[in-house]
Amino acid sequence: MVEKIRMGMIGGGRNAFIGAVHRIAANIDGLIELSCGALSSNPETAKASGRDLFLPEDRAYGSYQEMIEAERNLPAEKRMHFVSIVTPNFAHFEPAMLALENGFHVVIDKPMTLTLEEAKKLEAKAKETGLMVCLTHTYSGYPMVKQARQMVKEGKFGKIRKVCVEYPQGWLCQPSENEGNQQAAWRTDPSKSGISGCMGDIGTHAAQLAEYISSLEITQLCADLNRVVDGRQLDDDGNVLLKFNNGANGILMASQIAAGEENALTIKVYGETGGLEWHQEEPNTLIVKWHDAPSQIYRTGNGYLSSFASHNSRTPAGHPEGYLEAFANIYRNFALTLNARLTGETPTAEMLDFPDVSDGVRGMAFIENVVASGQSDQKWFDFKI
Incomplete structure (x- = not known):
């Protein structure tokens, strides 16, 4: 791996339930870094949450729309590689679709969307763009x-x-x-x-x-x-x-x-x-x-x-691994597969073993x-x- 995979996060700020778990899981293997975020639907909370996590002021965004547009316009060596969506179900589809439309891979909590129709649209967009959608079905990571x-x-x-x-x-x-x-x-x-x-x-x-x-x-x-x-x-x-x-x-x-x-x-x-x-x-x-x-x-x-x-x-053997490590395996395999794409290599079957958009559908x-x-x-x- 020639560089860390850069992650943007939507949701998961102050008082959020699952955002911290995602960040810990993404960080365990040292392959991914949190580079930017729109960490709340409330712009003030989003900015404050960015400061809590030591994000640069100009990359702690007030909305996911602002983040995706700004990141798209950054140089390739600086912009995020993918976005992690850790919001409630009703706020999954629109940011995921916008990310795919602007060239960003997506990691998303389950269930993938609010309706089957939305899930099919995401699947079609992922196939159209060739971008990856990873679903955090944690228990398959054990x-x-x-x-x-x-x-x-x-x-x-x-x-x-x-x-x-x-x-x-x-x-x-x-x-x-x-x-x-x-x-x-x-x-x-x-x-x-x-x-x-x-x-x-x-x-x-x-x-x-x-x-x-x-x-x-x-x-x-x-x-x-x-x-x-x-x-x-x-x-x-x-x-x-x-x-x-x-x-x-x-x-x-x-x-x-x-x-x-x-x-x-x-x-x-x-x-x-x-x-x-x-x-x-x-x-x-x-x-x-x-x-x-x-x-x-x-x-x-x-x-x-x-x-x-x-x-x-x-x-x-004999040293317990648990929920956080299983969660991390989803992120790790996704990151290794993404890195293989970026370096022109072929990912192994073990790397590709994570839930994808078809699982979401x-x-x-x-x-x-x-x-x-x-x-x-x-x-x-x-x-x-």
């Missing part, structure tokens, strides 16, 4: 998730027959949106979150993980969505039956009213001869189960792991299909994109 995916792809378990994924949280078990919790307020507001609450927020993570590890695609679903807390406008709980493109079936549960749970994302995948089990709250362990042999424990950092798991590990399709299914008496819905 080394043992990548190990699980490689074992499935290598046929270790034969044909996959069943996928069970669940993501219970408890932080919305009370009407926190009415008690001053800003994160709860926008996530339960249809104008800011979209047509789904729980399924849009964490159900998309579960669906992406199911498809990522199994290397399959959801083709049909049957959903039951619930609004458990009185007065809530969007779903806060749901169960979805799944069918995949190889004939496998599955179950997806996502809930934000599971009192006492934190981020208990768990996935189990079963094939003809064995299966696997992974827990996000114990991420360095992968349990591998066999029909005719004892179960095995795979651990991060060991030499028996695949190149994809090893590529995304930083510490020796499938995520929005999942939301819209799940909501349509949940509102209908029809048992099975075809997964339409």
